[in-house]
Structures are given as C-alpha cells and as structure tokens.
Amino acid sequence: MAPKSSTLQDVARVAGVSTATVSRTLSNPNVVSESTRTRVSEAVKTTGYRINRAARNLRTQRAHSVLVLLPDLANPFFSEILEGISRELSHRGYSMLIASTKQVHDSGERLLDYLDDARADGMIILDGGLDPDVVSMLENARQTKRILFACEWVEGADFPTVRCENRQGAREAVNHLYSLGHRKIAHVTGPEGNVLMHTRKDAFVAQISELGLELKPEWIIAGDFSISAGCAAAQAWIAMEDRSTAVFCASDQLAMAFIAELSRHGFRVPEDVSVMGFDDIDFAEQFIPALTSIRQDRLLIGETAANMLMGRIESPNTGGDEPIAIIPVSLVVRESTAAPG
Amino acid sequence: MAPKSSTLQDVARVAGVSTATVSRTLSNPNVVSESTRTRVSEAVKTTGYRINRAARNLRTQRAHSVLVLLPDLANPFFSEILEGISRELSHRGYSMLIASTKQVHDSGERLLDYLDDARADGMIILDGGLDPDVVSMLENARQTKRILFACEWVEGADFPTVRCENRQGAREAVNHLYSLGHRKIAHVTGPEGNVLMHTRKDAFVAQISELGLELKPEWIIAGDFSISAGCAAAQAWIAMEDRSTAVFCASDQLAMAFIAELSRHGFRVPEDVSVMGFDDIDFAEQFIPALTSIRQDRLLIGETAANMLMGRIESPNTGGDEPIAIIPVSLVVRESTAAPG
DNA sequence: CTGAAAGCGCTTACAG
DNA sequence: CTGAAAGCGCTTACAG
Numbered sequence: 001m002a003p004k005s006s007t008l009q010d011v012a013r014v015a016g017v018s019t020a021t022v023s024r025t026l027s028n029p030n031v032v033s034e035s036t037r038t039r040v041s042e043a044v045k046t047t048g049y050r051i052n053r054a055a056r057n058l059r060t061q062r063a064h065s066v067l068v069l070l071p072d073l074a075n076p077f078f079s080e081i082l083e084g085i086s087r088e089l090s091h092r093g094y095s096m097l098i099a100s101t102k103q104v105h106d107s108g109e110r111l112l113d114y115l116d117d118a119r120a121d122g123m124i125i126l127d128g129g130l131d132p133d134v135v136s137m138l139e140n141a142r143q144t145k146r147i148l149f150a151c152e153w154v155e156g157a158d159f160p161t162v163r164c165e166n167r168q169g170a171r172e173a174v175n176h177l178y179s180l181g182h183r184k185i186a187h188v189t190g191p192e193g194n195v196l197m198h199t200r201k202d203a204f205v206a207q208i209s210e211l212g213l214e215l216k217p218e219w220i221i222a223g224d225f226s227i228s229a230g231c232a233a234a235q236a237w238i239a240m241e242d243r244s245t246a247v248f249c250a251s252d253q254l255a256m257a258f259i260a261e262l263s264r265h266g267f268r269v270p271e272d273v274s275v276m277g278f279d280d281i282d283f284a285e286q287f288i289p290a291l292t293s294i295r296q297d298r299l300l301i302g303e304t305a306a307n308m309l310m311g312r313i314e315s316p317n318t319g320g321d322e323p324i325a326i327i328p329v330s331l332v333v334r335e336s337t338a339a340p341g
Numbered sequence: 342m343a344p345k346s347s348t349l350q351d352v353a354r355v356a357g358v359s360t361a362t363v364s365r366t367l368s369n370p371n372v373v374s375e376s377t378r379t380r381v382s383e384a385v386k387t388t389g390y391r392i393n394r395a396a397r398n399l400r401t402q403r404a405h406s407v408l409v410l411l412p413d414l415a416n417p418f419f420s421e422i423l424e425g426i427s428r429e430l431s432h433r434g435y436s437m438l439i440a441s442t443k444q445v446h447d448s449g450e451r452l453l454d455y456l457d458d459a460r461a462d463g464m465i466i467l468d469g470g471l472d473p474d475v476v477s478m479l480e481n482a483r484q485t486k487r488i489l490f491a492c493e494w495v496e497g498a499d500f501p502t503v504r505c506e507n508r509q510g511a512r513e514a515v516n517h518l519y520s521l522g523h524r525k526i527a528h529v530t531g532p533e534g535n536v537l538m539h540t541r542k543d544a545f546v547a548q549i550s551e552l553g554l555e556l557k558p559e560w561i562i563a564g565d566f567s568i569s570a571g572c573a574a575a576q577a578w579i580a581m582e583d584r585s586t587a588v589f590c591a592s593d594q595l596a597m598a599f600i601a602e603l604s605r606h607g608f609r610v611p612e613d614v615s616v617m618g619f620d621d622i623d624f625a626e627q628f629i630p631a632l633t634s635i636r637q638d639r640l641l642i643g644e645t646a647a648n649m650l651m652g653r654i655e656s657p658n659t660g661g662d663e664p665i666a667i668i669p670v671s672l673v674v675r676e677s678t679a680a681p682g
Numbered sequence: 683c684t685g686a687a688a689g690c691g692c693t694t695a696c697a698g
Numbered sequence: 699c700t701g702a703a704a705g706c707g708c709t710t711a712c713a714g
Contacts, residue, residue, distance in 0.1 A: 008707065018686075019685090036684085056707080058708075087444060095460060103427060263629050288604050359702075365699095393692065395690080397693075
C-alpha cells in the first residue's frame with residue numbers, strides 16, 4: 001500500500017510545534033513569528049503535506065464548493081458561462097460542482113440537499129424552467145441567501161439574478177433591421193413559458209410599435225428551442241400571405257434551423273430574406289451565411305454570478321442588496337442580414 | 342438565524358436509540374430490527390435530517406466525488422460526455438467536480454491536489470495534451486488507480502482509457518467516399534501532436550493505400566482545431582494543382598470551416614467537392630449542407646468512463662485489468678458527400 | 683506568539 | 699440486534 005499522505009500532526013511533529021501553530025501558519029501566516037513560519041514551511045515541504053479538505057470543511061462548516069445547475073448538460077450553450085463561473089470560483093479557492101435539473105430529478109435527490117448535506121455552500125441556477133414546487137421549496141429554505149439565478153430567472157420569485165439585457169437586445173435587433181430598410185419584420189419566438197423568450201418577444205413588439213411599423217399576426221411565429229421548430233417556422237414563413245422581408249429569431253439555434261430549412265426550399269439568405277438570431281453562440285460565425293446576432297457576454301455573466309454569490313456567502317449580513325446584475329449585449333452584424341432585395 | 346439543521350444526534354434522541362443505530366439504519370437497514378427501523382425512519386422524517394457529507398467523507402476517507410478535467414471549459418464538444426459521466430456518477434451517489442487544464446494551471450494548483458486533499462476520489466481526464474511534467478507526476482502518484490483518460494489519451498503513459506474507434510472511423514470515411522466513386526481523396530489533419538488526429542491520419546493513409554488509391558502529398562493538408570485552419574485548408578484545396586474530388590476532415594469543426602470558406606469562394610459542396618467530418622457534433626445536422634460524419638457516441642463514452650473509474654475506486658484490488666475500452670463509431674451520411682460531379 | 687483541548691458530525695470495530 | 703467509545707484531520711476560542 002502506498003504511504004498515507006501526511007497530516008497536520010506530522011507537520012507539527014517535524015516542525016516541533018503544535019498543530020494549532022501549523023494551522024495558523026497555513027491560514028493566517030502573519031500571526032506567527034517568522035522563525036516559526038520558516039520552520040513550519042520546511043516541515044510542510046519535507047512531509048509533502050496537503051490539507052485534508054474534508055476535515056477542514058467539517059470543522060469550518062463550509063464546503064468550499066458551489067453547485068451549478070444546468071437545465072441540460074448536453075446543451076453547449078452553457079459552456080462559456082461555466083468557464084466564467086469556474087474562473088471566479090477557483091480564484092477564491094472554491095470548487096465547482098455540476099448537475100442538471102433532469103438528473104437531479106431523476107435520481108430522486110432534492111436540489112436543496114446539496115446545501116443541506118454540506119456538499120455546496122451555494123448554488124447558481126441556470127434554469128428558469130424549474131418546477132414550481134422546487135422553486136417554492138427553494139424560497140422556503142433556510143438557505144435563501146445562497147441561491148442565485150443566472151441567464152434565466154423565475155418570474156415572481158425574488159432570488160438575486162444575473163442576466164443580460166434581453167429587452168435592449170431585442171430592440172437593437174429590430175433597429176438594425178429597420179436601419180437596413182426593412183419595414184416588414186417577423187419574429188420567431190422561443191418556447192412558450194420561457195422567461196427569456198417572453199422578454200425578447202415583448203421587447204420586439206414594443207420596438208416595432210415604437211417605430212410605427214405594421215405587425216401582422218402571422219409575423220409572430222411560435223417556436224421553441226428545438227431544431228424542428230426552426231424548420232416549422234421556415235415553412236410558416238414560406239406560407240405567409242404577406243411575407244416579411246426580415247426575421248428576428250429568439251435564438252441563434254432557431255435562426256440556423258430556420259435558414260437551413262429555407263435553403264432546402266430554394267430560398268437564399270439574405271437575398272430573399274434577412275435573418276438574425278440572439279446569443280451569438282460560437283457557431284454563429286461559422287454558419288453559412290455567417291449569422292448576424294445579439295451577443296451575450298457569457299463569460300462575464302458567469303464571472304458576475306460567481307462573484308455575487310461569493311459575496312453573499314462570505315458576508316451574508318453585509319446588507320448588500322444588489323439582487324440583480326444586468327450584463328450588456330451588443331449587436332454583431334454578419335452576412336445573414338442585408339437591405340431588402 | 343435559521344434553525345441549524347439536525348444531526349444524527351437529534352435523530353437518535355428523538356428515536357430513543359444510539360447514533361450508531363441511526364447510522365446503521367441509514368446505511369445498512371437490514372442489520373437492524375424492523376421496529377427500530379420504523380422508529381428511526383419516523384425520527385428522520387420529523388427532524389428533517391440530512392446527512393452531513395463533510396462528516397461522512399472525513400470519517401470514511403472518501404470524497405464521494407470525481408473530478409472531470411477538460412482541456413477547455415468553453416469547448417462545447419464535451420457537453421454530452423459530461424452528461425454521460427454525470428448520469429453514471431449520480432446513480433452511484435457521487436458528485437461531479439469540473440475543472441479545466443488551463444485553469445488548474447493558472448490558479449497554481451496541482452492537479453493531484455484534488456486527490457491528495459480529499460476533494461475527489463478519482464479523476465477522468467479528457468485532455469491528452471497535458472504537459473509531460475504533469476503526466477509524469479500523475480504516473481508517480483500514489484493514486485494511479487484513480488486516474489482514467491477518456492476520448493484522448495497520452496501516448497506512452499499507461500493509464501486506463503476509454504476512447505472511440507478512431508482508426509475504424511477514418512477507414513469508414515475513406516470507404517464511404519470510395520464507394521461514392523471518389524478516387525482522389527484528400528485529408529485535412531488536426532493539430533500536430535494530438536493523439537486523436539495522428540491516429541485518424543494514419544488510418545486514413547493506411548486505408549487509401551489498401552484501396553490502391555493514389556495519394557499526392559498535397560492531398561494531406563495540415564490543420565488544427567481552429568476555424569482559421571479550416572479556412573486555410575480550403576484555400577490550400579483551391580490552390581491544388583490536381584484537386585481532390587473529396588475531402589475527409591479530421592473533425593466536424595474543421596469540415597464546417599472548410600466548407601464555409603469554400604462557399605465564400607464560390608465553390609459548392611457536394612457538387613464541386615464532397616466533404617466529410619468526424620465526431621458528428623450536434624451542429625453537423627443543422628449545417629448547410631448537413632454534414633456527413635463519423636459519429637462518436639459521446640454519451641456512451643462518458644458513461645463507460647465513469648463506470649470503469651467507479652469500478653477501480655470501489656474495488657481497487659479486484660485485479661480487473663481491463664485498462665482500455667473502445668467505443669464503436671458509425672458513419673452518418675448526410676448531404677455534404679455525393680458522387681463526384 | 684503559542685499550546686492544550688474541545689469539537690465539527692459522522693462510522694465502525696468491539697463488546698455484549 | 700444494539701450501545702459506548704474512539705477517531706477521521708482539521709480550526710479556534712481560551713489561557714498564558
């Protein structure tokens with residue numbers, strides 16, 4: 001059997017001090033004398049000591065880790081947000097635990113158990129579509145301060161939230177198309193019930209009316225996150241009595257599926273119709289035609305969320321009620337939009 | 342302050358038994374009498390008891406969690422693998438910790454600390470491009486049995502590995518193009534030094550020669566994972582003295598960038614040239630033209646890796662030396678390949 | 683500046 | 699089948 005790794009005891013023995021002193025040297029060096037400090041440091045080196053986090057966690061009543069809850073692990077949309085969260089957490093010596101809503105549910109676990117069983121100090125939820133029962137459990141929990149939503153949120157529940165400027169993004173989309181000369185602009189919405197999609201749709205409608213543009217009912221096409229929804233939307237567009245000259249899709253995914261289906265039917269983008277998306281996922285740039293989109297800084301969303309959560313965890317009483325952070329979006333113009341033909 | 346959550350002690354008090362009995366009831370129910378069992382269960386319910394994992398972990402010397410190391414968190418290629426790993430882990434009551442190679446490095450942590458400081462019981466490494474120093478640290482660690490590579494691996498180091506049939510995939514790619522009638526087939530390689538890419542390239546060359554096809558030097562185009570590499574490869578193809586009629590790209594990403602650049606120069610796929618990729622990422626289907634590819638079952642890779650690692654962690658002595666699992670691949674024919682024009 | 687001692691909340695031989 | 703007790707490896711008032 002390999003040698004057991006060494007403990008504080010071992011270091012203390014080698015350095016000729018108490019475990020208390022070793023512990024202090026490690027966590028609060030300037031409270032011990034310099035000579036002690038060097039002696040301990042050497043002992044740490046010779047023993048190859050690594051702190052046992054399970055022990056520290058038990059003693060300090062902190063897990064030093066945060067759970068990130070995704071709606072779906074297989075969805076690549078979240079990868080950059082994770083990168084942002086992880087950066088911020090690792091700066092602060094925290095680990096990142098990941099789970100998906102579906103899996104937590106399927107495995108019969110309760111989401112709150114992560115907090116209750118000392119696995120995580122807090123959680124960042126990237127899923128606004130949580131079951132209402134789950135949401136109310138979260139609201140009634142002892143641990144409300146340790147929960148934060150990012151990207152999506154739950155209408156009515158007031159957890160701190162980090163999100164992008166969805167309204168502003170939708171407005172900029174409309175303005176971009178308008179400035180190209182489009183006057184007949186359609187919108188493919190996201191899934192019914194998704195906060196993001198509602199917000200974007202409402203802002204779309206508002207901006208259209210602000211510009212004094214006509215909005216025929218058939219120009220609002222109901223979609224969802226699926227590829228087939230994008231295809232169906234394309235068929236709906238093709239079948240319109242009065243086709244719009246531009247289409248703003250609630251997500252890039254939707255826009256790409258929309259364009260793909262259109263191209264199968266012999267329509268060209270942007271020659272026959274301008275199409276744009278929302279999110280600016282990695283792939284938008286590689287798509288043919290390269291997709292005009294509204295960029296969300298997903299890295300920044302992640303960092304901000306982690307930062308905010310850490311603040312609340314580490315000083316829960318500091319009144320700091322900045323329960324919402326809004327991350328700006330920006331228009332990225334590429335090849336899928338042009339002046340109407 | 343919210344009430345502290347209850348402990349084993351509380352449950353024991355309420356049930357009128359010792360903490361030992363409560364513990365047994367929870368972890369090994371059939372060793373206690375039925376009446377005790379019901380009493381304890383009720384006490385658990387009334388107290389709302391949740392086990393404290395930090396305490397359990399300290400006592401059992403298990404973290405009940407596994408670290409998954411990605412080369413890059415922002416790369417969506419891995420999401421489905423994570424889903425597979427996470428499924429298997431949560432079945433077994435383990436949590437999934439995530440970190441990226443770059444971040445571990447930047448934060449000055451050592452990879453082995455995750456094992457040494459009791460944060461994780463094992464790790465699944467999805468990065469074959471680890472620094473050789475790091476690899477040799479891993480090899481010399483006490484914890485070799487707790488480390489496993491998936492998807493990628495390190496040539497020369499013999500850690501257990503889960504990978505897909507890269508050779509077979511490349512051969513099927515060649516055969517597919519051959520059977521369509523192509524006799525002049527080029528290959529865009531991945532980054533120099535990546536095991537996956539080498540394996541695929543070698544198999545490509547082998548199969549070409551097995552079929553007795555000519556292979557001009559200019560038909561091997563050096564690429565990497567970047568989008569710009571795909572574009573450069575397209576320019577190389579355009580500039581060829583004797584253009585191949587088909588191109589097998591070492592990844593889907595590469596294939597899409599290749600096609601995108603080609604289309605900017607007025608070439609059409611598959612009319613002017615057939616192009617296929619490798620991986621079958623989610624996006625392959627939505628791309629225009631929908632991409633012919635070699636499908637890796639990333640879910641299965643993830644599940645298999647987790648499964649194998651759990652086996653090694655939970656019974657380290659059971660000789661079980663199946664240090665390598667190969668996951669089959671399959672050809673997915675879509676629109677980007679056709680008979681030569 | 684340092685040490686002795688208690689204790690975080692579990693699990694598990696050991697004894698009965 | 700059950701309990702008393704030790705102990706996992708830390709941290710932190712408390713006292714000096």
